[in-house]
Amino acid sequence: MRRGFRPRRARRPTLHRLTVATAPRASRAEKERVVRDFVRLCEIESPSGRERAVADAVADELRQIGLQPTEDGTGAEIESDAGNVLARVPGPAGSRTILLCAHLDTVPLAGPVEVMDDDGVLSNRHEAILGADNKAAVATILGAARRFAADGPPVGLELLFTTREETGLAGAKAFDRGALTAEFGFVFDHASPIGDLIVSAPTHYQVEGRFRGQAAHAGIRPEEGRNAIAAAASAVAALEFGRLDDQTTANVGRIEGGSALNVVAESCNVEIEVRSLDHDRAGEVLSRVVDSLTAGASDAECDVELIVQEHFHAYRIPRSAPAVIAASAALEGLRIEPRCIPTGGGSDAHVFQARGLPCLNVANGTERNHQPDERVTVAALETMLDVTLGIVAHST
Numbered sequence: 001m002r003r004g005f006r007p008r009r010a011r012r013p014t015l016h017r018l019t020v021a022t023a024p025r026a027s028r029a030e031k032e033r034v035v036r037d038f039v040r041l042c043e044i045e046s047p048s049g050r051e052r053a054v055a056d057a058v059a060d061e062l063r064q065i066g067l068q069p070t071e072d073g074t075g076a077e078i079e080s081d082a083g084n085v086l087a088r089v090p091g092p093a094g095s096r097t098i099l100l101c102a103h104l105d106t107v108p109l110a111g112p113v114e115v116m117d118d119d120g121v122l123s124n125r126h127e128a129i130l131g132a133d134n135k136a137a138v139a140t141i142l143g144a145a146r147r148f149a150a151d152g153p154p155v156g157l158e159l160l161f162t163t164r165e166e167t168g169l170a171g172a173k174a175f176d177r178g179a180l181t182a183e184f185g186f187v188f189d190h191a192s193p194i195g196d197l198i199v200s201a202p203t204h205y206q207v208e209g210r211f212r213g214q215a216a217h218a219g220i221r222p223e224e225g226r227n228a229i230a231a232a233a234s235a236v237a238a239l240e241f242g243r244l245d246d247q248t249t250a251n252v253g254r255i256e257g258g259s260a261l262n263v264v265a266e267s268c269n270v271e272i273e274v275r276s277l278d279h280d281r282a283g284e285v286l287s288r289v290v291d292s293l294t295a296g297a298s299d300a301e302c303d304v305e306l307i308v309q310e311h312f313h314a315y316r317i318p319r320s321a322p323a324v325i326a327a328s329a330a331l332e333g334l335r336i337e338p339r340c341i342p343t344g345g346g347s348d349a350h351v352f353q354a355r356g357l358p359c360l361n362v363a364n365g366t367e368r369n370h371q372p373d374e375r376v377t378v379a380a381l382e383t384m385l386d387v388t389l390g391i392v393a394h395s396t
Helices: 028-042 052-064 132-151 170-174 228-237 279-299 322-333 348-354 378-393
Strands: 085-089 097-103 115-118 121-124 156-162 184-190 196-201 203-212 242-245 248-257 267-276 303-312 339-342 359-363 375-377
Touching (some): 028 052, 052 132, 085 132, 097 132, 184 322, 184 378, 196 322, 203 279, 228 267, 228 279, 322 359
Parallel strands (some): 097 184, 184 359
Antiparallel strands (some): 085 156, 242 248
8 A cells, every 4th residue: 555545435426517518408399388387377376275276287297297296195284275296207226316396375366367478577467466486486397397207317306396385384394204315405486586595594483472451441441441452562662673683583563453442452462573594593582572572461461372483493504515506506507696695584495404304495586476566587487497407417
């Protein structure tokens, strides 16, 4: 043995970086198909809990391209009329497997969905959401599945379409993590410019305070009453809301109570949320919220019931993670600069991260999600199909 020579341990092959010339691109026909799929999916209404029709449409499409989708039995558990849909595209022998994930549900609709194309910008003709969040991702994943079901992918693919993401990530939380073999994964659920890669996301707490006082006639016997609205208002006024620091926000989202103008309010409910990229910091702000609500009730001689829920836990993904490397290479191959950024929002990536499956949230170019003027461009849909194909190619 040569002096100074030390045998190396065998390592799993690292991710390969393809050249621009070898990275796959969608054909014109594939790009036109993804836009048609998007329009069709958006016009199938699927607010959280009512995903049955769109789940059937996605499963039918997967079967038509030769896959065998399965639907789990979580619908009843999470009060949805459909379960999560999973399909697989086998890769070469010995290859790794990755996850591609999108959610089927939307926030509630204020009207029907009729997609219109205004010079390459897709929006809803009516005063209601479009549903690009997250049907833009559903359409592009179906486009990638169609390509790889025909030509064979360089890695194994698990395609997961979840329910009730908009209501606390319920579908992903109920999904059996043991059904997946993926080493890492991608969700495509951030309404910001293509190129954004979400490498940190917050802890999110929801606090509901249910104040109970004593009703009395407000003009004749106000002294006998204990005003629950006043108690809640005092507690809220003592708190700071908005952006508390560069990692933390707090918001009072709902307050309602009372029964009539001339009655001292017997009840009042308040809903407050806390988010922070720093889990411990979120806990500190949560403690202040709980203390303030408790003090407000006590000072007004009211009772308060507090319900605290942690919807998701903060995470960070290193830039050296395989998912970040693969997504960055796919973007660079399209001459799009990768931008690793934090977010204040939640996604199914939170659930998979918490369960030991590294998962990167990739922005898909949709705009103004959850608003009546929600929109996405045809160019963004076409580009995201290329990004998705590139991510698969660079995950080998």
